[in-house]
Amino acid sequence: MASYISDDLRSGAMFYHRMPRPGKLEIQPTKPLANQRDLALAYTPGVAAVCEAIAADKPLVSELTARQNLVAVVSNGTAVLGLGNIGPEASKPVMEGKAVLFKKFAGIDVFDIEINALEPDHVVSVVAALEPTxxxxxxxxxxxxxCFEIETRLREKMNIPVFHDDQHGTAIIVAAAIVNALHIGGKQLSDVKIVTSGAGAAAIATLNLLLSMGAARENIWVTDIEGVVYEGREKLMDPYKGAFAQKTDARSLAEVIVGADIFIGLSAGGVLKPEMLKTMGERPLIMALANPTPEIMPDLAREARPDAMICTGRSDFPNQVNNVLCFPFIFRGALDAEATTINEEMKVAVVNAIAELARETPSDVVARAYGGETPVFGPNSLIPSPFDPRLILRIAPAVAKAAMDSGVARRPIADFDAYLEQLDRFVFRSGLVMKPIFTLAKQAPKRVIYAEGEDERILRAAQVVVEEGLARPILIGRPSVIETRLQRFGLSIRPGQDFDLINPEDDPRYRDYVSTYVERAGRRGVTPELARTLVRTTPTVIAALAVLRGDADTMLCGVEGRFIRHLRHIRTIIGIAPGVRDVAALSMLLTSKGAFFLCDTQVTLDPSAEDLAEMAQLAAAHVKRFGIEPKVALLSHSDFGSRDDASATKMRDTLELLLERAPGLMVDGEMEGDSALVPEMRERVMPESRLQGVANILVMPNLDAANIGYQMVKVFGDALPVGPILLGTARPAHILTPSVTARGIVNMTAIAVVEAQGC
Ligand SMILES: NC(=O)C1=CN([C@@H]2O[C@H](COP(=O)(O)OP(=O)(O)OC[C@H]3O[C@@H](n4cnc5c(N)ncnc54)[C@H](OP(=O)(O)O)[C@@H]3O)[C@@H](O)[C@H]2O)C=CC1
Ligand SMILES: CC(=O)C(=O)O
Ligand SMILES: [Mg+2]
Structure with a gap:
């Protein structure tokens, strides 16, 4: 059975895990450790006071340590995805992956713990000993x-939630999809025939949950490696499977799948054959959930049964039924209510929350988060996508409430409105900011020309851009160099097929480009001879001419060389948009506190109030593309009139202009940085501020402040930079910086495409 991991994905995954440092996690302190006093607080002697407090009153450990937000992801590597018993070391990338998902989707910290322990006694004693942490x-x-015995014994022994995700996370999400599929198909759970491939952790837990929800035991047929689980079978049996044994002569999946309404595959890739599907009942639900290769690929299933609803565990097909949809959010709710366990009531609450969410009409906010493409409930959208920002908002409170109602919450949520607000802030802060831009880009990909097409980062980015369907790349570079490098880096994109090429040394469009250039810039010092030389030697000139002539929709350059030199060519060839005074650079920083946009980080040394007002408006228009409401702070060393020098009054004048020109814009100033970013600080100096909450567009008084501020946040805050985004050009064009990574180029490609869609 082919594994359906393409060579690109395979080499991409190896590179992702190896570079720039091994793995995908690190541990970060959350408090300063800058001086002797900090040291005395964080560690001995000060820390002893905290130890004594906990020794005297153990529950204080939740208030004084990271414990209440810390989950152990524990594996012994015996059933890793559908790869089988590959051992604890080989399971580590998956466990680190779960840790990343916990953190990104729900803000939960994880230690992944891979253990050399096979016997239940051994696993139980190791894990139970971890409770204090x-x-x-x-x-x-x-x-x-x-796994069944291990989980049952740990649940009995431990006073914190113990949740075997492959069992219950899977069961919950499968059950939610089934509830909705039955809803569409007009069938009842108590009537339907259910057949599984797999009688392991995931399958048995799923069946038990379905039983508790009303499925009929006699309608359930279980198969595994040995075939049908029947009464009297001896080989590879255990009591958990035995509970589903049928009195039957049938021995194979092919025999029992006849007339089935639901197939649940939680076994191994490729075991379900198209001919078996043809015998299933009307409008069947086919859940081929083995990872990474499903029991049947969806295209084959669709061909055999055009009337079927089809789910897989993978993100590259519709209806991804994967436990990632619930485990981060279940733990969020359980930890926040300090639940002692995750019980049946909490699980059923999650099934209902997920099923209902998929059926809801999405709000505007959700539509924006999906990049305008609203998920509409139906056979291809039985359950929400893992990126649905509403998941945490629905599941975590549902879990906390069920924990409280069933009496297992040690710290009941006192104010659910405030809790929801806190979760909402998390969604905004988390790194999902780029998601709507990617979705929008994919809906109408554009032609993006990359000036430095031979650069490794550009080639790696182009591979992703093609795979993701974000754009049609046009690379400027020598074909032989590009071909050799693609092969060297193991990239599969090929010229003509996946991207277009402009060879600066020999391209049939050369003459046309030179004459366009002379027409455009002949009166600004570009002689025909200079034009010929520049079109041969300066890829940024070619890219800009391609955009001007309509051969490309937008351009990216600047991976090499100075920003200002690239800008000179863009100004001369593409020019400034009508009515705009000058271009400006908006740089985005994705920080642990959210996304912030700074301007002007690259272009104008000492902008006037007019310049600043214009860039604030252009920046606000751009920020709206992210589905973010612009909140503009005009920054200064002066806080709401505390100083009267030229720089402070310039920012005050900017405010006047903006209030006049953009009355709907949320903007205030001049103010210091902390007034912009900490609402409580602002409240003290200016209780009546027009700005509400944390500012997200920071308009700086000059280039020094903007550029230095940007670099400092990037380094100190370990923030992910995106941009710079060039504002105010007549056609979309962007200049990257030499430090940009391949991922940064992919991000900017998506931004450039979305901008070009609006042109
Ligand atoms: N989409 C999702 O969210 C999730 C998907 N899964 C997937 O489900 C599968 C099972 O995981 P899990 O339950 O944790 O693992 P287990 O090892 O506990 O169970 C595996 C089960 O699959 C059966 N099986 C293995 N190979 C075959 C085969 N060729 N034909 C029929 N049955 C087979 C085994 O049979 P036997 O009992 O005879 O050994 C066993 O019953 C994996 O592929 C995993 O990736 C799991 C969790 C979540
Ligand atoms: C998704 C998951 O947990 C698995 O495939 O094992
Ligand atoms: Mg798993």
Whole structure:
């Protein structure tokens, strides 16, 4: 069975995990450790006071340490995805992956713990001993039947939630999809025939949950490696499977799948054959959930049964039924309510929350988060996408409430409105900011020309851009160099097929480009001879001419060389948009506190109030593309009139201009940086501010402040930079910086495409 991991994905995954440092996680302190006093507080002697407090009153550990937001993802590597018993070391990338998902989707910290322990006794004693460290335990990829005993014993022993995700996370999300599929198909759970491939952790837990929700035991047929689980079978049996044994002579999946309404595959890739599907009942639900290769690929299933609803565990097909949709949010709710366990009531609350969410009409905010493409409930959208920002808002409170109602919450949520607000802030802060831009770009990809087409980062980015369907790349570079490098880096994109090429040394359009250039810039010092030389030697000139002539929709340059030199060519060839005074650079920083946009980080040394007002308006228009409401702070060393020098009054004049020209814009100033970013500080000096909440567009008084501020936040805050985004050009064009990474280029490509869509 082919694994359906393409060579690109394989080499991409190896590179992702290896570079720039091994793995995908690190541990970050959350408090300063800048001086002797900090040292005395964080560690001995000060820390002893905190130890004594906890020794005297153990529950204080939740208030004084990271424990209540810390989950252990524990595996012994015996059932890793559908790869089987590959051992604890080989399971580590998956466990680190779960840790990343916990953090990104729900803000939960994780230690991944891979253990050399196979026997249930051994696993139980190791994990139970971890209780002082963690607020919860997520057991992962531990094989059946041992996992059942391990989980049951740990639940009895431990006073914190113990949740085997492959069992219950899977069961919950499968059940939610089934609820909705039955809703569409007009069938009842108690009537439908359910057939599984797999009788392991995931399958058995799923069936048990379905039983508790009303499925009929006699309608359930289980198969595994040995075929049908029947009464009297001896080989590869255990009591958990035995509970589903049928009195039957049928021995194979092909025999029992006849007339089935639902197929649940939680076994291994490729075991379901198209001919088997043809015998299923009307409008069947086919859930081929083995990872990474499903029991049947969706295209084959669709061909065999055009009337079927089809789900897989993968993100590259519709209806991704994967436990990532619930585990981060279940733990969020359980940790926040300090639940002692995750019980049936909490699980059923999650099934209902997910099923209802998929059926809801999405709000404007959600539509924006999806990049304008609203998910509409139906056969191809039975459950929400893992990126749906509403998941955390629905699941975490549902879990906390069910924990409270069932009496297992040690710290009941006192104010659910405030809790929802806190979760909402998390969604905004998390790194999902680029998501709507990517979705929008994919809806109408544009032609993006890359000046430095031979650069490794550009080639790697182009591979992703093609795979993701974000744009049609046009690379400027020598074909032989590009071909050799693509092969060297193991990239599969090919000229003509996946991207277009402009060879600066020999391109049939050369003459046309030179004459366009002379027409455009002949009166600004570009002689025909200079034009010929520049079109041969300066890729940025070619890219800008391509955009001007309509051969490309937008351009990216600047991976090499100075910003200002690239800008000179863009100004001369593409020019400034009508009515705009000058271009400006808006730089985005994705920080742990959210996305912030700074301007002007690259272009005008000492902008006037007029310049600043214009760039604030242009920046606000751009920021709206991210589905973010612009909140503009005009920054200064002066805080609401505390100083009267030229720089402070310039920012005050900017405010006047903006209030006149853009009355709907949320803007205030002049103010200091902390007044912009800490609403409580602002409240003290200016209780009546027009700005509400944390500013997200920071308009700086001059280039020094903007550029230095940007670099400092980038380095100190370990922020992910995106941009610079060039504002005010007559056609979209962007200049990257030499430090840009391939990922940064992909991000800017998506931004450039979305901008070009509006032109
Ligand atoms: N989409 C999702 O969210 C999730 C998907 N999964 C996927 O489900 C699968 C099972 O995981 P899990 O339950 O944790 O693992 P287990 O090892 O506990 O169970 C595997 C089960 O699959 C059966 N099986 C293995 N190979 C075959 C085969 N060729 N034909 C029929 N049955 C087979 C095994 O049979 P036997 O009992 O005879 O050994 C066993 O019953 C994996 O592919 C995993 O990736 C799991 C969790 C979540
Ligand atoms: C998704 C998951 O947990 C698995 O495939 O094992
Ligand atoms: Mg798993």
């Amino acid at each position: 963690f607020g919860g335990i997520n057991l992962e990829d531990i094989k059946a039947p041992e």
